[in-house]
Amino acid sequence: MEDTGIGLWGVPLAIFAGAIRVSTPFIFVSLGETITERSGRINLGLEGTLVFGAMTAYAVAVMTGSPTLGVLAAMATGAIFGTIHGWICKWPKVNDIAIGIAMMQFGLGLAFFLGKSFIQPVAPKLPSIPLGGWSATLQVQAALNINVLFFIGAALALFLWWAFRNTRIGLTLRVVGDSTDAARAMGINPDRVRLLATAVGGSLAAIGGAYLSLYYPGSWNEGISSGQGLMAVALVIFARWNPIGCFLAALLFGGAGALGPALQSVGVTQGYYLFYAAPYVLTLIILIATSSPTRSLAGAPGALSLTK
């Protein structure tokens, strides 16, 4: 069996490995968006932030030779994008959804424009941690080469889940998100909280972009994201604004996305377009199964413009 096929075991292995490899951008974007939406604002522009982050990280890594600096630079640009969004949205009668779409197009356009000269060069990649040393199977070893950002994402999900409930900052965020008036009555400045929440959200989304360009698939080109930032925003609603839910939903999406190629590789080759639709079919099924005609979305922040 050595270094040849592993047969049908390839499918569960690919789903497992895919869940880890593909999910990281979803984790970071959806966690960032959870913070933003918990403060009562929607930032639909994270696709633009993600792609701009991917470009920045790649460009900085090429120029400095350090992928870590690339990630930090991406975080900084993400925070700037988030701040712009938050600043515009604080003005009365500004629609955050419309601004989000505008910011998405702006981010994409700017990233394509500035990123032109970085398509060709090869950037150093982010390191991964080989956890598969115990296994003699090369496939398992490859699947367990896990990037450090995945663990950071997992830890962040747990931390946010705890922090939303148990810290002063978490409480402030939730108050602002549930009722602007109550927050004002408590002496909190809702605009400032939302500005910061959007900036942090943008910064996290940009880390997702850095993972795409610096680790997996590990290359910068204009089609690098193909809509993952938008999917991640939808994941937040799917996960009911719960950080741990976001993490699990991202894993589910990553795993389901790996299903199509894995099935073809073991010889299930008919109808691969159908398997490629698996993540979306799964989402529909879960949303229908968990929906209720009698209550509104559980966990939705009250001041979110979606729920108005």
Next chain:
Amino acid sequence: MTKLLPMNRRNFLQASAAGLAAGAVPGLIGSPAAAQTALTIGFIYVGPKDDYGYNQAHAEGAAVIKKMPGITLVEEENVPETVDVQKTMESMINLDGATLLFPTSFGYFDPHMLAMAAKYPKVQFRHCGGLWTEGKHPANTGSYFGYIGQGQYLNGIAAGYASKSKKIGFVAAKPIPQVVQNINSFLLGARSVDPTITCQVIFTGEWSLAVKEAEATNALIDQGADVITCHVDSPKVVVETAAGRGAFVCGYHANQSALAKDKYLTGAEWAWGNVYTNFIKAAQSGGKLGNFVRGGLKDGFVKMSPLGPAVSAEGRKKFEATLAEIMSGKFSVFKGPIKDNKGNVVVTAGKSFAEDAIELESMGYLVEGVVGSTS
């Protein structure tokens, strides 16, 4: 064609630009103007023109003719295969005065280029990859393509010698005839070395989907494939992922040896510069542009990357011998008997197709030994 409508913006631009263009470009076809006639040429790409792949190969070709005297080049990249490409063509014709257009992506042909060709009968359109048919398609259109399948056959030979697991892998975009022919050629090349080799194919469904291509490459290697090639627009992700997992790589579209280092065996590359130069020379001298232009390795349409260090001496010998046979024009990749992977005979014994056989351009079957399905 002329509608009795109030003049709108587009009609106005069209009318005024047509006047300008007529002044600037003294007739492309049949005009006995001296060589080096001023010409404006439009190139349209479906992706970025530095993608280490399909679009880069065309853009490198365009860069060759840009240096020719009297040539003005207008280029637009990232143009989707939708009505958008019609708008791009109209603006190149009306605003830039282009009289020869090269829409380089497969999906531009029908209906987009054909619609524009009917609307602008004086403009010449040459499409890469389309199957132009006399009588069916307008005379001011045409298609050109290279027989890169032979290049994939040579890739297959290199792969056949390099593979230890006797399983090779192919990451493919869409099951169109050119892709299918490349898959088949790759396997047939490998089987000319060892008839027990199989080739696993994974279709991603799109020309450029970075994450899915990386997943497909990983899935192939998980199943034991140890030489990978591909037919997607930008092979960069596949090449880097495969080399990173320790598999050998055969390149496609352009030379990717810089990305895979010593894991790079060889690659089938386009040499569009020659093709475009011929078109421009014909246009400038007032000659007729071919409507159906095809060529392979021996015509300089296609070239092979230099062999990498991992190719054995034996492999090198067979590779070079086959290449020489191809250059002499006597070689045929599809020689009967060939069965498809469902067991039907698709090429009967004794029959063989030359590289320019029209039957090969509508290939819809995967040959025996390819594990995969086109639907």
